Amino acid sequence: MSPRFLAAGVLAAVSLTAGCRSTVPVEIERIEASPSTSQTGDPSAPPATDIFEARVEAQAFLDSYASQLQPLYYASALAQWDANTRIVEGDDTNARRVQEADEALAAFTGSVENIERARHFLEQRDALTPLQVMQLEAILYAAAAAPQTVADLVSERIAAETAQSERLYGFTYVLDGEEVTTNDLDRILRESTDLDERRAAWEVSKEVGPTLTPGLERLRDLRNGVVRALGYDDYFAYQVSAYDMTSDEMVALMQQLNEELRPLYRELHTWARYELAERYGQPVPDLIPAHWLPNRWGQDWIAMVTVEGADIDPALEARGPEWLVEQAERFYVSLGFDELPDSFWERSSLYPLPEDADYKKNNHASAWHLDLDRDVRSLMSVEPNRDWYETTHHELGHIYYYMSYTNPDVPLVLREGANRAYHEAVGSLMGLAALQPRFMQAVGLTPEGAAPDPIQGLLQEALNYVVFIPWSAGVMTQFEHDLYAENLPPEQWNARWWELKREYQGIAPPDPARAAVGAPYNDAATKTHVNDDPAQYYDYALSNVILFQLHDHIAREILHEDPRDTNYFGRTEVGDFLESILSVGGTVDGNELLRRTTGEPMTARPMLEYFQPLLDWLREQNEGRTHTI
Numbered sequence: 001m002s003p004r005f006l007a008a009g010v011l012a013a014v015s016l017t018a019g020c021r022s023t024v025p026v027e028i029e030r031i032e033a034s035p036s037t038s039q040t041g042d043p044s045a046p047p048a049t050d051i052f053e054a055r056v057e058a059q060a061f062l063d064s065y066a067s068q069l070q071p072l073y074y075a076s077a078l079a080q081w082d083a084n085t086r087i088v089e090g091d092d093t094n095a096r097r098v099q100e101a102d103e104a105l106a107a108f109t110g111s112v113e114n115i116e117r118a119r120h121f122l123e124q125r126d127a128l129t130p131l132q133v134m135q136l137e138a139i140l141y142a143a144a145a146a147p148q149t150v151a152d153l154v155s156e157r158i159a160a161e162t163a164q165s166e167r168l169y170g171f172t173y174v175l176d177g178e179e180v181t182t183n184d185l186d187r188i189l190r191e192s193t194d195l196d197e198r199r200a201a202w203e204v205s206k207e208v209g210p211t212l213t214p215g216l217e218r219l220r221d222l223r224n225g226v227v228r229a230l231g232y233d234d235y236f237a238y239q240v241s242a243y244d245m246t247s248d249e250m251v252a253l254m255q256q257l258n259e260e261l262r263p264l265y266r267e268l269h270t271w272a273r274y275e276l277a278e279r280y281g282q283p284v285p286d287l288i289p290a291h292w293l294p295n296r297w298g299q300d301w302i303a304m305v306t307v308e309g310a311d312i313d314p315a316l317e318a319r320g321p322e323w324l325v326e327q328a329e330r331f332y333v334s335l336g337f338d339e340l341p342d343s344f345w346e347r348s349s350l351y352p353l354p355e356d357a358d359y360k361k362n363n364h365a366s367a368w369h370l371d372l373d374r375d376v377r378s379l380m381s382v383e384p385n386r387d388w389y390e391t392t393h394h395e396l397g398h399i400y401y402y403m404s405y406t407n408p409d410v411p412l413v414l415r416e417g418a419n420r421a422y423h424e425a426v427g428s429l430m431g432l433a434a435l436q437p438r439f440m441q442a443v444g445l446t447p448e449g450a451a452p453d454p455i456q457g458l459l460q461e462a463l464n465y466v467v468f469i470p471w472s473a474g475v476m477t478q479f480e481h482d483l484y485a486e487n488l489p490p491e492q493w494n495a496r497w498w499e500l501k502r503e504y505q506g507i508a509p510p511d512p513a514r515a516a517v518g519a520p521y522n523d524a525a526t527k528t529h530v531n532d533d534p535a536q537y538y539d540y541a542l543s544n545v546i547l548f549q550l551h552d553h554i555a556r557e558i559l560h561e562d563p564r565d566t567n568y569f570g571r572t573e574v575g576d577f578l579e580s581i582l583s584v585g586g587t588v589d590g591n592e593l594l595r596r597t598t599g600e601p602m603t604a605r606p607m608l609e610y611f612q613p614l615l616d617w618l619r620e621q622n623e624g625r626t627h628t629i
């Protein structure tokens with residue numbers, strides 16, 4: 001799950017950025033070191049003394065804002081943490097605490113005074129330092145998530161968000177009369193070859209959908225209403241504006257990404273149709289039935305392939321779940337990062353609850369930066385398998401990002417990624433690195449001398465990273481765009497959802513009636529992000545692009561290894577490179593950072609190059625087969 005940033009919506013679950021360290025000394029030093037830009041000779045520039053005063057005044061405001069924000073943020077994050085790690089049916093104590101803490105936080109970040117003062121200082125932006133301007137913009141962006149000019153709407157939205165999360169995570173899934181977890185359903189979809197069993201599991205996983213429809217409709221209206229108070233067209237436009245883009249520009253960028261990867265996806269889709277039809281003893285379908293795929297949303301198909309000599313599940317099983325988290329930490333430490341603080345181990349919720357527990361927890365993995373300082377935690381349900389092995393590396397990527405930009409040079413409100421996609425890119429990069437053949441052998445997960453087929457390895461990776469693009473850049477982005485920007489009515493949600501699934505992913509529901517207008521389903525809402533991390537799923541698509549750019553650079557320029565077979569373990573040069581990206585947090589422009597560190601703007605080139613040998617192989621395999629997308 002994406003971590004939360006101040007700029008991305010202060011009210012949400014995960015990390016609010018506030019540090020206990022004062023930024024005052026650093027700022028004053030900077031102000032004094034560059035007292036004036038007017039000495040460059042621009043006759044229209046204000047005199048140096050005015051600039052100095054403007055900076056000092058703005059800094060006083062920024063410091064005061066940060067010191068008031070931090071405790072409010074922490075209280076909200078703590079309440080959210082409890083609400084996500086201890087869900088007791090019929091007990092609304094946590095919900096009330098979240099509501100109170102979030103409202104207090106919203107009353108501050110969205111206060112009329114803060115909005116007016118930030119605007120006032122931005123009117124003299126030429127007199128301020130770039131770092132001050134960035135902080136003021138972040139403050140205004142956060143204000144738009146909770147402007148107190150529409151206080152009633154804001155508090156209603158907070159209540160609606162809490163209630164929606166409880167409905168989603170408190171839902172009881174029942175399969176064949178037995179209560180099951182989503183982990184159980186996922187296991188069936190990964191492993192079973194019995195189509196009836198698969199279909200039953202898939203359908204059960206969607207039963208939560210309709211219970212979320214009224215809440216999601218209300219949330220859509222509230223989210224749109226709240227951001228309109230600060231001049232945004234709708235909630236989608238608001239979220240996209242964090243990239244300095246319009247909705248149309250973001251949708252166009254996602255479209256371009258889909259098109260660039262389409263030739264490769266098309267071959268994967270064809271290969272999968274034939275492969276799965278054979279596995280289940282069925283005729284080859286034009287569109288892949290959703291319950292044939294090893295994931296509830298068809299967003300990754302990794303489990304379709306077992307790479308001989310690279311199956312790490314037995315080794316993980318033998319080591320147990322704790323080893324996975326400890327190993328992920330060892331990897332980061334080997335690159336030169338600090339050990340995780342004791343508080344991480346004491347406060348995190350890392351493993352599934354015991355079977356007799358009388359409460360539930362949110363089963364979606366996430367990483368939290370609760371006080372924007374040293375209190376970092378992760379919420380997971382780690383089991384010893386490949387998925388969780390990758391996820392532990394991913395979530396610790398967020399944790400190390402938090403720890404790295406928690407430093408005196410990064411002001412509280414800029415303790416976030418260089419843009420939202422960076423946070424995911426870093427986590428996913430480490431997940432990819434930890435699964436490369438040479439790496440797995442070095443850490444003893446695959447047998448000495450095992451020589452897994454490189455094409456099968458690439459295929460498995462493509463079933464993760466490439467298959468994810470039509471889902472994230474296509475289905476999710478387009479659906480949430482229509483939901484918020486086009487005000488799509490609920491009776492059309494499921495029909496639109498399956499239209500997008502067909503168009504981008506080439507996936508069909510088990511029964512076509514499910515996709516009819518007015519059908520009593522809400523399959524989109526079974527995805528957690530549609531409810532509680534809304535209108536920012538393109539972050540993940542962009543993060544995939546960035547991760548291949550970073551990995552390509554690390555492999556070629558630092559390790560001098562084939563990008564398809566690297567071993568980062570113990571290479572502190574890689575750690576230094578990563579640290580140069582992580583430690584600046586949100587004080588730099590994301591595109592600029594990419595150009596500076598890798599020499600290229602954002603581009604899918606490294607991703608396409610990485611999979612080129614696979615594309616050639618797939619074309620051979622698919623010769624004579626019919627392509628249907």
Ligand SMILES: [Zn+2]
Binds near residue numbers: 001002394423424
């Ligand atoms: Zn993540």
